[in-house]
Amino acid sequence: MNIIASDVPSYEGMANMLEGYDCPAILVSVDYQILAINQLYRNEFGDVPLPKKAHCYEVSHGYTVPCDEAGEDCPLSAVIHSGHKERVLHIHQTPRGKEHVDVEMLPIHDGQGELLFFVELLRRVSVASAENMSNKLVGASKRFNQMLEKVTRVSRSEASVLLLGESGSGKELVATAVHQGSHRANNSLVTLECAGLTDSLFESELFGHVKGSFTGANNNRTGLVELANGGTLFLDEIGDVPLSMQVKLLRLIETGSFRPVGSSTIKHSNFRLICATHKSLAQMVRAGAFRQDLYYRINVFPIYVPSLRERQDDLPLLINTLLKRISERKEYHLTDSALQILKRYDFPGNIRELSNLLNRAIILTDTNLIERSTIQECLDIDNELSQQGDTPLTLPLSSKKSHGFEEEWVDLKTAEKHYLSDLMAFHNNDKEKVAQVAGISLRSLYRKL
Structure with a gap:
């Protein structure tokens, strides 16, 4: 719903109106200058040097040009084109670093319909991070x-x-x-x-x-x-x-x-x-x-939910984040050449596969710097396994009276099936106990059953 300035006749009244919002809010001119901010904005994002008439794109992004000229969606420009309020998600520079912010831009017209100001409402998106600093x-x-x-x-x-x-x-x-x-x-x-x-x-x-x-x-x-x-x-x-x-x-x-x-x-x-x-x-x-x-x-x-192939720009950020989650005690980094190999890889298993590769790389490296050769070795392991995928794996099972196993050669999948079936029977279908004995999660047991 658009705001008509005749309800708030003065600039001072417009500035005071910002305190009525339950989220950080700023008053912006049609040429992107920040004219006023409310107290919630100060609490959340810090103060703005208003006498200098700072531009919104300078304060929020550090840009020298409006967002749409810097390759991003600009809510102010969108409002001018549509004539009604617009909403976009931006990454803003804040005192805590880069953060996702839900931006809602409201146009303010005078009684004749002329566009005077914009009210920009900002709500921080706490469920996501634009930096490798959380488990979100x-x-x-x-x-x-x-x-x-x-x-x-x-x-x-x-x-x-x-x-x-x-x-x-x-x-x-x-x-x-x-x-x-x-x-x-x-x-x-x-x-x-x-x-x-x-x-x-x-x-x-x-x-x-x-x-x-x-x-x-x-x-x-x-x-x-x-x-x-x-x-x-x-x-x-x-x-x-x-x-x-x-x-x-x-x-x-x-x-x-x-x-x-x-x-x-x-x-x-x-x-x-x-x-x-x-x-x-x-x-x-x-x-x-x-x-x-x-x-x-x-x-x-x-x-x-996009695949990792569709968000290649996030690969360095995801790698740094996953390395910190995998190893809290020791800090690991990839060389540029190692990163280039991963950028050329398709990741059919997406982020789960990336996490597995980094876990493997940490085990194989002797220093805190993961080299190109280590990443290549990790990828080669999967290639060798996929090439062997058409060959049935076999293993001997020794006799276990408690489970009724007999000495025989069976393929790995059948052996696992028999093993879990016998465990379920032996433990009276207690899935939590069976998962504990088998050394797998309850979710994995469901899948295998």
Whole structure:
């Protein structure tokens, strides 16, 4: 909604009006000069030397020209062209360093419709970082900022979110950012990895079960839906939900009601839904592998999470951030030649693969400087493994009476299957115990089962 200056007849009144906003605000002239700031701006970003009539692009970015002349979107220019308020996501220079800021620009006209001033509202985006200084979403490229702008917009609503993107691109971190930016942030974010779950296991994990409802149900179990009450439910790899269970999931989303396995009691849960998948759900709908009504229920606000190939400008920042996360005690750096190798690599596994490569490089290097040869060696390891991928790996299994194994040669995948099946039987389907004995996470066990 545009502001008419006749409601606030004087410049002093316009400046005082800024104190009425609940966020940092500045008054800007049509030629980009900052005319006034409110106290919240001073608290958040510091003071501005107003007698010098500083330009907004100088203060926020350190530019000598407006943002649109420096290769960025300019909200002021956008307002002039559109005639109404505009909103963009920028990276600003702040006392804390570079930060993502959600900028909303409001035009102020006089009674005859002539454009007089702009009110610029600035809200810091705390769920992401433009520098390698946190464990949040990290990035500064155009594709990353486009995604983050959508995250910022949808976080404050209750709309269901569908995250689309390749495996390893960071969809779970984006889901966390949506949750943290919402009014549900003080409550739980509950995650269910849907990949590899059978009908019964999916139903039990999601809705819970009562004691004796099936073999191995030795105790009552609270479902993840109930644990997400008041918070956010994140269904990762939603495309892998069994078709037979999709109707129950649809009913849950539509009514917020569910019934634990083996119980006749109807329960209710108030949660915000976020889903993620690397599959094309639209194609699955056409193929009859995914319910169309469920697809439209979860696809209220889709967000595409770009692959690492699409945000190459973020590679140095991501590398520095990951190296700090991997090794807190010792600081590592890549040589320029090592970085150039990674810039030419496609990263089919995205950020997850980059993290693995850097972990491997730290192990292989003898100093805190990771050389080109070390990075090449890390890449060669994966190349050798991929070339051996068509050759079945075999291993001997010694006899174990407690698990009923016999001496035989089997391929690695079958051996793992037998091993986990026997562990599940031996430990009465106690998945947490089996995961502990096998030395893997509970999520990994779900996938393998």
